[in-house]
Amino acid sequence: MSRDQIQKTDDWRFPDNFLWGSSTSAHQVEGNNVLNNWYLWEQEGRINRQQKSGVACDHYNRFREDIDLLVSLNQNAFRLSIEWSRIEPEPGKINRKEIAHYEEVLRYLREKKVKSFVTLHHFTSPIWFEWEQSSSINHFRNFSALIAKELGHLIDFWCTINEPYIQANEGYLVGEFPPGKKNIKSFFRVMDNMVAGHNAAYHAIHSVLPHALVGAGQNSEYFIPASDDPLDRSVTDMNKAVRNRYFLDRTVCDYIGLQHYSMTKLRFNPHAPKMFYGSSVLSGLPQNDLGWEIYPDGLYHVLVELEKYGKPVYVTENGVADRNDTLRKDYLERYLKAVHRAITRGIDVRGYLHWSLMDNFEWCRGFDGRFGLCEMNYVTQERIARNSAKYYAQICKKNSLSV
Numbered sequence: 409m410s411r412d413q414i415q416k417t418d419d420w421r422f423p424d425n426f427l428w429g430s431s432t433s434a435h436q437v438e439g440n441n442v443l444n445n446w447y448l449w450e451q452e453g454r455i456n457r458q459q460k461s462g463v464a465c466d467h468y469n470r471f472r473e474d475i476d477l478l479v480s481l482n483q484n485a486f487r488l489s490i491e492w493s494r495i496e497p498e499p500g501k502i503n504r505k506e507i508a509h510y511e512e513v514l515r516y517l518r519e520k521k522v523k524s525f526v527t528l529h530h531f532t533s534p535i536w537f538e539w540e541q542s543s544s545i546n547h548f549r550n551f552s553a554l555i556a557k558e559l560g561h562l563i564d565f566w567c568t569i570n571e572p573y574i575q576a577n578e579g580y581l582v583g584e585f586p587p588g589k590k591n592i593k594s595f596f597r598v599m600d601n602m603v604a605g606h607n608a609a610y611h612a613i614h615s616v617l618p619h620a621l622v623g624a625g626q627n628s629e630y631f632i633p634a635s636d637d638p639l640d641r642s643v644t645d646m647n648k649a650v651r652n653r654y655f656l657d658r659t660v661c662d663y664i665g666l667q668h669y670s671m672t673k674l675r676f677n678p679h680a681p682k683m684f685y686g687s688s689v690l691s692g693l694p695q696n697d698l699g700w701e702i703y704p705d706g707l708y709h710v711l712v713e714l715e716k717y718g719k720p721v722y723v724t725e726n727g728v729a730d731r732n733d734t735l736r737k738d739y740l741e742r743y744l745k746a747v748h749r750a751i752t753r754g755i756d757v758r759g760y761l762h763w764s765l766m767d768n769f770e771w772c773r774g775f776d777g778r779f780g781l782c783e784m785n786y787v788t789q790e791r792i793a794r795n796s797a798k799y800y801a802q803i804c805k806k807n808s809l810s811v
């Protein structure tokens with residue numbers, strides 16, 4: 409069904425060639441990543457209940473099993489990240505064995521006809537690298553060029569940096585991610601270095617591969633003011649501007665990777681520097697296991713906000729922490745209806761990748777947030793498709809929500 413046809417029909421089909429998949433990141437699933445800043449953070453006991461990523465899902469060794477699982481669930485796209493600290497453990501010192509590993513992974517995806525979305529920086533940095541330093545821009549450009557030369561022929565979609573705002577906010581303003589700073593100047597310095605780092609990587613990749621499709625992982629939240637009070641409206645506008653637009657307005661891309669989870673109602677609070685003097689107020693909506701409110705229309709609204717950039721959009725993350733799988737089926741159905749509604753309105757959405765294929769290491773929450781379509785048994789390393797994964801598999805197969 410073409411995009412024109414879809415606008416004339418009220419059924420739940422998606423456009424032809426729509427990509428259906430799921431997302432992961434190296435540190436959260438691979439296991440044994442011991443050369444990055446998160447490894448040190450975990451050793452310092454900075455994670456909830458002193459948890460450590462350890463072997464995680466052992467995906468480094470089990471990637472074939474995981475890709476087979478994804479294919480058995482009718483998915484045709486997979487997002488993974490390349491762990492920079494494995495490839496370049498010391499500045500300029502390249503580990504060829506690790507390049508060969510990712511080559512194997514990417515070849516396997518090609519063999520299985522699965523489109524790859526490859527992130528170059530997903531929250532973890534080699535221990536010698538620091539986004540706050542201006543040298544970070546060159547280092548990141550060189551790393552991107554290296555991957556383009558070595559592995560670019562096997563990569564379908566590039567995602568330079570995952571969620572610049574979240575990294576800068578959590579690492580430099582809130583202090584819950586390494587390096588644990590709480591400094592607004594550092595926050596903006598990091599945002600600006602990520603903007604420059606992305607733009608440098610974009611051009612470096614294109615100089616090796618002129619037709620590469622390069623984007624970044626943009627985490628946009630649906631913000632609304634808690635009241636009509638001008639102060640509530642101002643903090644809401646400020647958060648929208650910094651979180652949803654700062655990076656996009658300053659960068660070049662071939663597509664937008666949108667990542668969206670929840671909605672936040674904001675009230676002005678002079679004692680809460682964290683969200684530019686806004687505090688979140690609950691709206692009484694259903695919540696996921698982490699207390700994030702579920703509001704599917706929010707995804708529609710943030711997709712509409714992207715229209716002005718005039719680029720194709722892939723939803724590269726969207727999902728729900730739901731250990732007992734009581735929310736996920738409904739979440740999928742309602743959020744995907746929001747995507748469909750955006751397409752019907754003319755927004756050029758070309759794919760949806762759910763977060764995540766399986767439960768994994770959820771950063772400062774350790775293994776407690778369970779976002780997987782497949783449940784992980786961390787003792788036996790068994791992956792078991794949840795009922796919602798089977799429901800999603802039907803959608804992927806039919807390219808439609810009428811299943």
Ligand code: BGC
Pocket residue numbers: 433436570571574627667725763770771779
């Ligand atoms: C991140 C993922 C994370 C997910 C759920 C996103 O912000 O990119 O790494 O696991 O949200 O918290």
